[in-house]
Amino acid sequence: MAIETRERQQVSEEAQREPQLGAHLVLQALVREGVEVIFGYPGGAILPVYDALPYYPIHHILVRHEQSAAFAADGYARATGTVGVCMATSGPGATNLVTGLANAMMDSIPIVAITGQVPQSVIGMDAFQETDITGITLPITKYNMVIRSIDQIGPAIQKAFYLARSGRPGPVLIDIPKDVQLAKGFLAPRQELHLPGYRPTIVPHRRQIRRAAELIRQAKRPLILAGHGILISGATEELVRFAERTQIPVGLTLLGIGGFPASHPLCLGMVGMHGHAHANRAIHEADVIIGIGMRFDDRVTGRPSEFAPNAKIIHIDIDPAEIGKVLKTEVPVVGDARQALRLLLEELEPLEHDDWLSLIRSWYRSIRTEPSGPNGILQPQYVIARLHALTDGKAIVTTDVGQHQMWTAQLYKCDIPKQWISSGGLGAMGFGVPSAMGAAIGRPEAEVWAVVGDGGVQMTLNEFATIVDEQLNVKVAIINNGYLGMVRQWQQLFHNRNYSETPISSPDYVLLGQAYRMAARRVTRPGEVDEAILWARSFRGPALIEFVVNQEENVFPMIPSGGTFRDMIDEYQVEGEW
Amino acid sequence: MSVRSHTLVVLVEDKPGVMNRIVSLFRQRGFNIDSIAVGHSETPGLSRITLVAQGDDRKIEQLVKQLYKILEVIKITDVTDENLIQRELALIKVTATDRNRSDIMRLVTDVYQARIVDATPDSLIIEVAGPPDKIDSLITMVRSYGIKELARSGVIAMARGTRAVAAVPQPVVA
Numbered sequence: 001m002a003i004e005t006r007e008r009q010q011v012s013e014e015a016q017r018e019p020q021l022g023a024h025l026v027l028q029a030l031v032r033e034g035v036e037v038i039f040g041y042p043g044g045a046i047l048p049v050y051d052a053l054p055y056y057p058i059h060h061i062l063v064r065h066e067q068s069a070a071f072a073a074d075g076y077a078r079a080t081g082t083v084g085v086c087m088a089t090s091g092p093g094a095t096n097l098v099t100g101l102a103n104a105m106m107d108s109i110p111i112v113a114i115t116g117q118v119p120q121s122v123i124g125m126d127a128f129q130e131t132d133i134t135g136i137t138l139p140i141t142k143y144n145m146v147i148r149s150i151d152q153i154g155p156a157i158q159k160a161f162y163l164a165r166s167g168r169p170g171p172v173l174i175d176i177p178k179d180v181q182l183a184k185g186f187l188a189p190r191q192e193l194h195l196p197g198y199r200p201t202i203v204p205h206r207r208q209i210r211r212a213a214e215l216i217r218q219a220k221r222p223l224i225l226a227g228h229g230i231l232i233s234g235a236t237e238e239l240v241r242f243a244e245r246t247q248i249p250v251g252l253t254l255l256g257i258g259g260f261p262a263s264h265p266l267c268l269g270m271v272g273m274h275g276h277a278h279a280n281r282a283i284h285e286a287d288v289i290i291g292i293g294m295r296f297d298d299r300v301t302g303r304p305s306e307f308a309p310n311a312k313i314i315h316i317d318i319d320p321a322e323i324g325k326v327l328k329t330e331v332p333v334v335g336d337a338r339q340a341l342r343l344l345l346e347e348l349e350p351l352e353h354d355d356w357l358s359l360i361r362s363w364y365r366s367i368r369t370e371p372s373g374p375n376g377i378l379q380p381q382y383v384i385a386r387l388h389a390l391t392d393g394k395a396i397v398t399t400d401v402g403q404h405q406m407w408t409a410q411l412y413k414c415d416i417p418k419q420w421i422s423s424g425g426l427g428a429m430g431f432g433v434p435s436a437m438g439a440a441i442g443r444p445e446a447e448v449w450a451v452v453g454d455g456g457v458q459m460t461l462n463e464f465a466t467i468v469d470e471q472l473n474v475k476v477a478i479i480n481n482g483y484l485g486m487v488r489q490w491q492q493l494f495h496n497r498n499y500s501e502t503p504i505s506s507p508d509y510v511l512l513g514q515a516y517r518m519a520a521r522r523v524t525r526p527g528e529v530d531e532a533i534l535w536a537r538s539f540r541g542p543a544l545i546e547f548v549v550n551q552e553e554n555v556f557p558m559i560p561s562g563g564t565f566r567d568m569i570d571e572y573q574v575e576g577e578w
Numbered sequence: 579m580s581v582r583s584h585t586l587v588v589l590v591e592d593k594p595g596v597m598n599r600i601v602s603l604f605r606q607r608g609f610n611i612d613s614i615a616v617g618h619s620e621t622p623g624l625s626r627i628t629l630v631a632q633g634d635d636r637k638i639e640q641l642v643k644q645l646y647k648i649l650e651v652i653k654i655t656d657v658t659d660e661n662l663i664q665r666e667l668a669l670i671k672v673t674a675t676d677r678n679r680s681d682i683m684r685l686v687t688d689v690y691q692a693r694i695v696d697a698t699p700d701s702l703i704i705e706v707a708g709p710p711d712k713i714d715s716l717i718t719m720v721r722s723y724g725i726k727e728l729a730r731s732g733v734i735a736m737a738r739g740t741r742a743v744a745a746v747p748q749p750v751v752a
Contacts, residue, residue, distance in 0.1 A: 138598070197651050
């Protein structure tokens, strides 16, 4: 299993002698599953659990909004490779988790959400703070359940963690009525789970591997598209060996970033709507595409009927429902990415594709990173490029959603897994700050940069309080262009510059940072960028830098939504390495 | 690929909320259910759902894969191309008068081998079982008399021959 477990088999013997409140059993079961951190927010229907919480070796992080608890658990899971846990009360507490659960579902992130529920005696009575959270979260959880009796606490929590981290990971929600928390009983020992309808295929069929190997052998212009599955299964080493042996270049999806080193000569960087032009061109010219742990999302394919028009598709994924969903697949391979790559390595002898690789390299261009635009104002791309250079490309970087996210994906070149944390499938603004919080809790030794826009940061900047409470090593870089920039870009390009409701004001971020007791600076000139980044790095703990950048800068290259490679706008590329 | 009617036999764990998950998946993924019938199977603890849905083979394959992701779904068999016995039960309450009652009764019993299970001075209830097209046909025939009420059970299906759609006992996985 790729997602790590930290199960502790023993709960103190003492705890087993006397019948205990369900609330204690919940926490004992969580400790037994290896939980060290919970991001949560108390309330009436979860009060018994909070009453018991101080007696357990669990670090509870009091967030300022439950959405951030789910996002933080997500960031924690991505940064550590373990299951993240969030907790909320019934009703509004539970519904506030919804966006975070949907985000984890789309991006296959293992989180377990625990919600309090009104007592079973009043369920269905429209009781105070009652909401049907299992009904609400049905399509946005991998699984959810209501614990209806105290003897189910142990098995349900064990099952939740197993489901969250195994197969294609995802969020699992456990709803616990208050009467179950207040009942008395014993924690059932961990036992083998009986899940007859859940049997993820881990090791692929050898026959499919052989068919894939044969197609790869015949290919003249093969291309790997590596996705999040590489990171989830921990397949980076195998992917590097596979690419090197077969001399096949690697394009990355947004969530595949870090799964293959950006500085590797075979790495083409990100593909898709804002992917590098050479990488998208390679897709267009390829004769065989090997998709590994990715799902041919529309942000990758554009118009599916025009995607990779010359290529046969080998699709490796642990979720059989992803194969054939978007594209006709020549060779489907169901299984764990790492296992599949290991088997492929056994089948394949060294290959050469010198002509193909030099052809792709002849297309290389750089994203522009000049310090200032024609108007002399600071350019956002320059900020990201400097951040990459000054942190030696080694920070954990979280982002919000929008232009800054794409610039960071293009320019903050990640060489190792679990350093790139971004909301992919759901595209959830407000993700950057709380996910940085989760990452910093999970990896306290790391330097964490939350690169956010002036739109997204205003959705979750209440978490500055949490970051300061916990003195987390989170540096918030606000790329402030005074607009909801990506929406404005679409308005400029596709809606005749009708900037409807996209100009957005901001508070004085320096004063705001100070109000939260957070060291804060503003940068308006290119010459101040390095100094500010070095300043933020010169101490451990929270820092905020507002970068005031060019207002109408666009993200390029761009393949418009539903478009094809031929529709790509890439006027901003210049000579040089990508 | 051509759109046609597919009949799926789905074996599921008999637990609360399972039907909700299945029906919700159809809505979420934009599939229409033509017919759905649920009942016990030969195995205690397992329910058998017979689903009829329209789609081309690729769309139905995608539906089957999505259904398999529901934890409680044990086995799905597309029996469309099997030599199939399909049965549905319908109760039809029709308006009947002294003048036409015997016509209706003759039609129902002689032509369709159906039964009259209730009669009042101005109505009859017809009970008919059989393949859905037979029921459609009977409904067409009696519509002119005036249908006051119609209830259909949804189709159940079973392939002819000795081979059975059965859940294989599964090993414990965790």
